[in-house]
Amino acid sequence: MENKLITVEEDFQNKILEVERKNATLSLESGEQQMVNTALKSPGSDIDRLTKANGWSLAEKATALTLALRGDATDILQTLSLEEQEDYHQLVRHLEMRYGQSHLEHVYHSQLKNRCQKNNELLPEFEADIARLVRLAYSSTPENVMERLAVQAFLDGLRDTETRQALTLARPSKLVDALARALEFEAAKQSCKLRSS
Structure with a gap:
């Protein structure tokens, strides 16, 4: 059982590293907007595919999204309470307000x-x-x-x-x-x- 937990935790960490590597390859200016847009897209985004494949909870989604933010997008975290940072839906809502077009x-x-x-x-x-x-x-x-x-x-x-x-x-x-x-x-x-x- 403990080995299984370690494997799941390692898999989770590997997926986060994979997301970070993908994000690091994007250019800074367009990359920030593209990362936020990718993260905010409904079904089909990298975060959605990862969360469905791994059965992530909303808190795990929020953590992955937080780790994927770069540059100016990380400034949004300073305006949120700890509870909002851990709430995936609140985090997405604040990102949409700042970077969305609707x-x-x-x-x-x-x-x-x-x-x-x-x-x-x-x-x-x-x-x-x-x-x-x-x-x-x-x-x-x-x-x-x-x-x-x-x-x-x-x-x-x-x-x-x-x-x-x-x-x-x-x-x-x-x-x-x-x-x-x-x-x-x-x-x-x-x-x-x-x-x-």
Whole structure:
């Protein structure tokens, strides 16, 4: 019986070392985020596979997760009580609040709603930022709905009213089409100005 306990304990230690070795191979900057993301993912993460294979308790999961944290991610431990550090669900909740994206969706919604083309901002730069904000604000939305939201945000935020009117009449269905039409319209408008000078 004692040999069996030693074997289980050694197996547990080996698994922790294996997790630490995997984490050490990741680059520091992206590695920290990747480790936290991997640890927070639902079924299929390394910690979940290890815990299912070894039948770990929640306290053992919390220990493995704590040992897997590196860099800035370890700072979260200083903000938690000892009970919270030993509670796997609390630990995951605090990590999700600090490194997760779901609680930021309302921020991205607001940024998208208020996003307007800046004075010296080129149309492709503006389009790229709209696409980024739409993906962040509506990450779980179907692609076709996301496209319509992006096109509308692009139209609403255009600085030039003539370009906005021309695009509204063109009714583009995709953001890339809206950008192409806006660039064409701007080029035609510039050409007309040169001819009339």
